[in-house]
Amino acid sequence: MKKQRTNHEAKIVNESRRAFLKSGVATGAGLTLGIYLPAVLARPVLAGPVKTGRQTVTQPTLKPNAFVHIGTDETVTVIVKHLEMGQGTYTGLPTLVGEELDAAWSQIRVEAAPADATRYNNLFWGPTQGTGGSTAIANSYDQMRKAGAVAREMLVQAAAEKWSVAADGITVQEGIVHHRPSQRKASFGALVELAAQQPVPAEVFLKDPHEFRLIGKVLPRKDNADKVNGRAMYTQDVKLRGMLTALVAHPPRFGATPKQFDSAATKKVEGVVDVVAIPNGVAVLAKDFWSASRGRDVLQVDWDETQAFTLGSDEVMTRYKSLAQQRGRVARNVGDSQAALKESARVVEAAYEFPYLAHAAMEPMNCVIVLNQQGCEIWNGEQFQTPDQMAVASVLGLESAQVKINMLYAGGSFGRRANPQSDYVVEAAHIVNAIGGRAPVKLVWTREDDMRAGYYRPMYYHQLKAGIDASGNPIAWQHRIVGQSILKGTSFEQALAQDGIDQTSVEGAANLPYGIPNITVDLHSPDIGVPVQWWRSVGSTHTAFAVETFIDELATTVGSDPFELRRDLLREHPRHRGVLELAARKAGWGRPLPDGRGRGIAVHESFNSYVAQVAEVTVAGDRTFTVDRVVIAVDCGIAVNPDVIRAQMEGGMGFGLSAALSSKITLDQGRVKQSNFHDYTVLRLDQMPKVEVHIVKSTTAPTGVGEPATPVIAPAVANALHAATGRRFYELPLRFAP
Amino acid sequence: MITLKINGATYKLNVAPDTPLLWAIRDAAGLTGTKYGCGRALCGACTVFVDGQPTRSCIMPVSAVARQPITTIEGLNSKTAHAVQSAWRQLDVVQCGYCQSGQIMSATALLNDNPDPSDEHIDAAMSGNICRCATYVRIRAAIKLAAKSLT
Ligand code: FES
Ligand code: FES
Numbered sequence: 056m057k058k059q060r061t062n063h064e065a066k067i068v069n070e071s072r073r074a075f076l077k078s079g080v081a082t083g084a085g086l087t088l089g090i091y092l093p094a095v096l097a098r099p100v101l102a103g104p105v106k107t108g109r110q111t112v113t114q115p116t117l118k119p120n121a122f123v124h125i126g127t128d129e130t131v132t133v134i135v136k137h138l139e140m141g142q143g144t145y146t147g148l149p150t151l152v153g154e155e156l157d158a159a160w161s162q163i164r165v166e167a168a169p170a171d172a173t174r175y176n177n178l179f180w181g182p183t184q185g186t187g188g189s190t191a192i193a194n195s196y197d198q199m200r201k202a203g204a205v206a207r208e209m210l211v212q213a214a215a216e217k218w219s220v221a222a223d224g225i226t227v228q229e230g231i232v233h234h235r236p237s238q239r240k241a242s243f244g245a246l247v248e249l250a251a252q253q254p255v256p257a258e259v260f261l262k263d264p265h266e267f268r269l270i271g272k273v274l275p276r277k278d279n280a281d282k283v284n285g286r287a288m289y290t291q292d293v294k295l296r297g298m299l300t301a302l303v304a305h306p307p308r309f310g311a312t313p314k315q316f317d318s319a320a321t322k323k324v325e326g327v328v329d330v331v332a333i334p335n336g337v338a339v340l341a342k343d344f345w346s347a348s349r350g351r352d353v354l355q356v357d358w359d360e361t362q363a364f365t366l367g368s369d370e371v372m373t374r375y376k377s378l379a380q381q382r383g384r385v386a387r388n389v390g391d392s393q394a395a396l397k398e399s400a401r402v403v404e405a406a407y408e409f410p411y412l413a414h415a416a417m418e419p420m421n422c423v424i425v426l427n428q429q430g431c432e433i434w435n436g437e438q439f440q441t442p443d444q445m446a447v448a449s450v451l452g453l454e455s456a457q458v459k460i461n462m463l464y465a466g467g468s469f470g471r472r473a474n475p476q477s478d479y480v481v482e483a484a485h486i487v488n489a490i491g492g493r494a495p496v497k498l499v500w501t502r503e504d505d506m507r508a509g510y511y512r513p514m515y516y517h518q519l520k521a522g523i524d525a526s527g528n529p530i531a532w533q534h535r536i537v538g539q540s541i542l543k544g545t546s547f548e549q550a551l552a553q554d555g556i557d558q559t560s561v562e563g564a565a566n567l568p569y570g571i572p573n574i575t576v577d578l579h580s581p582d583i584g585v586p587v588q589w590w591r592s593v594g595s596t597h598t599a600f601a602v603e604t605f606i607d608e609l610a611t612t613v614g615s616d617p618f619e620l621r622r623d624l625l626r627e628h629p630r631h632r633g634v635l636e637l638a639a640r641k642a643g644w645g646r647p648l649p650d651g652r653g654r655g656i657a658v659h660e661s662f663n664s665y666v667a668q669v670a671e672v673t674v675a676g677d678r679t680f681t682v683d684r685v686v687i688a689v690d691c692g693i694a695v696n697p698d699v700i701r702a703q704m705e706g707g708m709g710f711g712l713s714a715a716l717s718s719k720i721t722l723d724q725g726r727v728k729q730s731n732f733h734d735y736t737v738l739r740l741d742q743m744p745k746v747e748v749h750i751v752k753s754t755t756a757p758t759g760v761g762e763p764a765t766p767v768i769a770p771a772v773a774n775a776l777h778a779a780t781g782r783r784f785y786e787l788p789l790r791f792a793p
Numbered sequence: 794m795i796t797l798k799i800n801g802a803t804y805k806l807n808v809a810p811d812t813p814l815l816w817a818i819r820d821a822a823g824l825t826g827t828k829y830g831c832g833r834a835l836c837g838a839c840t841v842f843v844d845g846q847p848t849r850s851c852i853m854p855v856s857a858v859a860r861q862p863i864t865t866i867e868g869l870n871s872k873t874a875h876a877v878q879s880a881w882r883q884l885d886v887v888q889c890g891y892c893q894s895g896q897i898m899s900a901t902a903l904l905n906d907n908p909d910p911s912d913e914h915i916d917a918a919m920s921g922n923i924c925r926c927a928t929y930v931r932i933r934a935a936i937k938l939a940a941k942s943l944t
Contacts, residue, residue, distance in 0.1 A: 141888030141926045275885060282890030283878045283897060285826020285866035292825035300820075325809060343820035344829075345812045417830055417838065417891040417925045466828070466891025467925045502831045698885055702931070706888055709927020732835040732923060741916035743929035 117247045119209055119255055121174040122202035123152050129230060129244040131158045133199075136168040136175035136184065137191040138438045139278060140416075140465040140472070141706070142761040143699035144191045146276045148199050150695055151192075154269040155203030155261060157227035158243070165277045170440035170460035184440035187473045187589070189662035189759020192695055196756055197261075204259035206250075213250035214241055264693060264754050273698040278464070289464050293423045293434045295495040299328055299340040301486045302347040302499060304356050305508050306336060308363035308725040310584050313337050313356050320353035330354065331489035338486045344499055364584030365725040368514065371583055372408060375516035375537040379406075383535060383579040386556045386565040390573030392522075395531035399522025403612055405605055406519070408786045409538075409597045411720035412512035412590055413735060418466025419505035422483040426492030430457025435480060436465025438472035442546065446477035450484040469591040469710065474510060475545035478586070506735055507727040509586035511720055513539040517564075517601040521571075527613035529624070531573045534564050534601070539587050540580040555580075559589060563598030563661060563766065568631050569606060569624040585722070591710055595661040595766035600787060603657040603770030608783055617774060618644050618656050630690050631658055633751055634667040637688035641749050642669035651675070652683075653779025657770035664691040664763040665751075668708065670744070670771035674779045678791045682712065682744040682772055690751035691758045700760050701748040707764030708746065713738040715769035717788050795855050799824065800868025810856035814848075815839045817855045818865060826866035826894050830923065837922030838891065840898040841865050847902035866894040873943060874901045880939035888926035896922050900936050909940055 117125040124132040133149040145165045153163050168175040172184040178194040207227055214232045215222040218239050226233050233240045264270075281287040306312065316337045318330035326346025331338050337356050341347035366374075396402060423434040430453045437443065437460050444458040451458075465472055474480075483498040490496070500508065515538035522531030540557040542548045551558055556565075556578055565576045590596055610620035618639045625632040635658045639645075648654060651674050658667040671684040687704045694700055717736040721728045729735040773784040782791065797804045797814075799822055806821040813832075818824050818841065827850060830838030834849040841850045842864035869878070877900050880886075887893050896919070903910055903918035910918070915936055924932065 139889075141890070143888075275882065276887065278890065279882050279885055279887050282887040282893050283881045284869075285824075285894045287890050288825075289828075289891060291829065292819075294823065294825075343808075343816065345809070345816040345820070349809075415925060417836070417889060417923070418828070419830075465889060467889040469925070502833070502836075702885065702888060702928070705930050706927040709929065710925070712927070731833055732831050733833070737923055737925065738927055738929075739920045739923060740929040740932060741920040743927065743933075746930050 115248045115251060117206060117209065117251045119205045120202050122199060123156065123206050125206060125243050125247055127244045127247050129162050129242055131156065131163045131230070131243065132166050133163055134166050134168045137195070138186040138436060138462055138465055138468070138472070140186070140436065140438070140468040142191070142703060143276060143696065144186070145278050146274065146699055147192050147695050148195055149277060150269050150274060151196060151199035152203035154267060155200045156207045157229070157268070158203075159229040160269060160274050162230050163277070167462040170437070170444055170458070170462070172441045176441070183442070185442065185473055186438045187470065189664065189762045191759065193663070193756070193758045200261050201259060204261055205256060208256040208259050209250040209253040210243060210246050212253040212256075213246045217241070217246070217249055270693065270695050271697065274696060276699070287464050289418055289466050290421045290423060290434055290436050291418055291466070291499070293463070293497065295423065295425060298423070298495040298497055299342065300344050300347045300497050300499055301338045301340045301483075302351045302501070303333070303336040303338045303482060303486070303504070304351055304354055305504060306358050306363070308360055308365060309509055309586060311358045311360040311363040314359040315357045317355040320355070321350040324350040324353065329490055331486065333482065333485035333489055335482065338489065340486070340490065340496065347499075348501070363725055367723045367725070368410065368721045371514055371722070372516060374581060375514070378537050378579045378581060379516055379518045379535050383537070383577040384555050385575065385577045386561040387574060387576040392531045392533050392573040392575040395573035396520065396522040396533070398524075399531055400525040401523045401612070402520060403523065403609055404520045405608060405783070405785060407517040407597070407601045407604075409515040409600070410787065411514050411585065411722070412596070412714055412718055413506050413720050413729070414469040414471035414590055415506065415735060415737060416465070416467030416469055416471055419500040419502055420471065420479040421497065421499045422480050423495065423497045424483045424487045425495035426451070426487055430454070430459065431484070431487070432459045432461070433480065434461045434463055436468065436472050437462040438465065438468055439474065439477065442475065443477045443480045446481050447484045450481055451488055470589040470593070471510065474588060475542070475547055478510065502732070503730045506720070506730055510588040511585065512590035512596055513541065513587040515597040517597065519601060519605045521605070521609055523609065523613055527615060529569070529571045529609055532567065532571045532575070534567070534576045536560060536564060536576070536598070537579040537581070538597070539583045539585070541587050541589055541593070543580060543582070559594045561598070562594035563659060564594070564602060567602060568628045568660065569621070570626055571624065591707070592661050592762040592765040595659060596714070599657065599659040599766035600769045600773070603659060603767070604773050604784065607655070607770070607774045607777065611777070616645075621656070621658060630665045631660060634658060634665045634688040634690050637749050637751060638667035638669050638686050641688065641747060642686035644669060651779060653775040653777065655771045655774025655776070655778055657767045657774060659763070659767045661763045661766060663758040664689065664760060666704070666763045666767050668764070668767045668771040670768065670775045672772060672775040672779055674776065680776060682742070684745045685768065685771070686747045686749070687764060688749045688751065689760065689763070690753060691760050691763070692753050692755040693757045694750050694753070695757050697750055700750055703760040704748040704764045705746045707760070707762060708768045709738050709743060711765035711768040712742070712772070714787060715772050715789055716742065719788055795859055797822065797855065797859060797863060798861070799863045800865060806855070808855060810854060812855050814841070814850035814853040814855050814858055814863070818850060818863070824865050824867050828891055828894055830892065830895075835923070836892070836895075837899060838895040840895040840922070842898065842902065845905070847899055866898060869897070869901065871901070873904045873939070876939040876942050877901050877904065877935070880935040880942065884931050884935045884938060886928050886931040886935050888928055892922060892924045896924065896932055900932070900939070903936065904940060904943065908943060910936065
């Protein structure tokens with residue numbers, strides 16, 4: 056089957072194609088036939104039983120670029136530049152390569168890319184390699200398809216040469232190259248040697264979406280075998296010869312530092328090897344976790360708390376509320392909201408409170424590091440290669456390029472492993488430095504360390520005021536946001552903050568999609584000495600709740616249906632409206648429910664993906680409630696793997712439901728109260744609602760799905776609770792006011 | 794020196810008697826499929842079988858289980874366990890995967906006890922296993938699929 060292409064398409068591809076090739080050539084990733092280059096994932100030298108013995112490639116390999124290698128054994132290796140932390144990137148990116156290569160899904164295997172931003176940068180982040188902001192598929196969509204198309208073209212040219220036929224009579228399907236007129240065929244493997252001698256094509260064509268054979272299909276995840284038999288390798292599982300396990304005594308309050316410590320008792324614990332001070336604590340190194348843990352239990356540390364943060368959550372909220380009396384920096388201004396409020400027939404006001412949240416990924420933070428002659432080598436569920444390389448280099452007095460990073464599976468992250476300060480990675484570097492690099496070090500955080508060492512979703516306070524005209528239309532909208540900036544003081548401040556506005560504080564609010572003629576959104580970003588960080592869906596975790604419960608309140612205040620009011624106000628936003636209508640229809644919006652039950656809706660865009668959810672709740676007589684069913688509609692452009700999208704909708708929603716129902720970090724005189732899953736409670740199986748996911752058909756380029764489902768559930772549930780009980784909710788986690 | 798019988802093999806391990814079974818399995822025996830998530834029997838990531846019973850290995854001192862047969866994710870080989878693992882793959886349950894060894898151990902134990910569990914049985918048997926990726930919808934479906942495939 057010959058591929059059909061439009062001229063328009065060819066032109067677009069040609070232009071970007073040039074840039075693609077240039078970068079390929081610049082990094083020397085040309086053809087390497089005959090030169091032995093092992094295409095194996097850098098694996099730790101395992102002291103224990105070897106878990107995955109990968110064969111070294113000693114055969115000629117087709118390596119047309121940094122992303123795809125094809126071996127004579129028919130294996131297509133896709134080098135994935137993004138972290139697999141559950142979101143499916145080890146499945147999605149290979150799908151893109153395999154599509155244009157016309158490979159069989161079964162012949163594709165995945166390899167983690169090394170840390171090298173010259174080849175593996177996130178194209179949305181300039182010269183930075185890393186994973187986040189639901190960008191993995193979106194930034195790679197063209198890049199990965201071109202990588203596959205280039206390899207395909209070289210295989211076709213090889214076949215043409217071998218069979219002395221014209222290339223345009225050749226087709227490729229499922230890893231087999233055909234020339235039908237002469238009835239000849241050859242597998243990829245059989246053509247590799249000759250293909251590697253072909254020039255890298257000056258231009259490649261990409262398929263039209265209707266030609267897709269892998270994209271849009273439900274293909275099994277590439278990581279599902281190793282993740283059901285215990286073989287998947289996480290940082291926690293790395294064991295190097297002579298490696299020591301390090302546990303760190305962290306300060307009891309943020310900003311405190313170790314003054315002095317007494318390690319006499321610790322050193323008596325069998326298995327403890329050393330105790331060293333590092334800038335933010337004291338590390339106990341031992342032959343294994345349990346020895347280190349028992350050693351740390353008896354360690355005496357005297358802390359200097361003169362610079363420590365000593366406020367409680369209540370005091371932080373009081374400060375926020377007093378700041379909210381004044382106007383902040385204006386993030387968006389349309390029309391004259393003040394004048395419009397004065398003309399309004401009715402004014403509705405509400406204020407919302409949000410706590411700190413821990414990421415609480417299932418795998419607590421950890422990092423393995425070893426110093427060597429080249430510099431250092433790290434094994435990590437690595438989400439932020441370039442910033443981590445720079446941070447570690449500066450601790451160890453190295454060049455960034457001397458910091459070699461092996462990206463392993465991460466047992467979740469939800470943003471945590473992309474830390475702007477590289478906190479836990481730097482901690483590991485300090486420890487290995489403090490022992491003079493005499494042994495490899497595995498830094499392990501316990502659950503308690505993970506929960507108490509900071510980097511939370513910040514607390515926030517929102518104040519909203521809306522004016523409604525005599526016919527029930529909202530004509531004014533004022534939204535004031537108070538909360539600590541995530542970016543302030545980090546190297547990302549310049550790139551992501553505009554006019555003193557941290558975009559991550561106002562996203563989801565400043566870009567309010569509703570057609571209201573007068574809007575003001577303003578922001579206060581007070582300095583609070585608590586380490587904060589992005590948490591799955593970032594600003595939308597709070598802005599979506601405030602906006603989507605407030606618009607619901609406006610609707611019910613004027614006696615409108617919450618779905619219909621939204622739909623009317625989204626006239627200019629067809630993609631919002633599309634998911635809103637789809638979710639409502641599939642959920643049976645408007646169909647009556649029995650007493651004690653309610654249905655609520657919310658819609659929100661984040662990271663250029665659009666999600667609407669309808670939640671159904673049952674409220675018991677004692678005012679406990681359950682979330683029974685959630686219907687989700689998503690528009691994320693072309694659905695690369697519909698089943699991975701469904702999984703991210705289910706899981707992203709479930710992650711948001713934890714915060715809606717119960718998760719909360721509170722500070723008391725600067726100390727974190729929670730420590731483990733008994734007091735930082737998260738969603739469990741018996742609380743998981745039934746979920747239905749509906750994907751909007753689209754031909755738009757794909758956008759991410761890791762985060763956009765998360766912020767929508769809390770407002771949908773709160774609105775459903777209102778439908779069931781007539782009560783409004785102004786705080787997360789949701790609880791009935793006494 | 795403690796002698797443990799894990800997955801049919803005998804391990805002589807140089808660990809203190811109060812060492813939790815989890816760390817003996819991971820650090821000393823080198824079997825890393827069993828995961829640490831909380832250390833306080835709150836999350837289920839460390840679930841193994843001791844004498845066939847699902848057990849949170851993170852709070853079980855090794856001294857209490859010497860001589861009892863221990864099965865970890867690496868040693869699962871019953872028909873039921875294979876049905877569970879294959880249902881897990883068929884429905885692509887896993888996301889980050891970190892909790893899944895524990896989930897699969899708990900699910901296998903459930904089906905060993907009750908070949909046809911209701912939603913309530915599944916709730917009761919599985920709610921001690923946290924999945925931060927919230928793969929719960931598929932865990933539930935995969936248990937049912939495995940149960941069906943065994944009849
Ligand atoms: S690690 Fe044992 S239950 Fe969590
Ligand atoms: S799959 Fe990530 S915690 Fe369960």
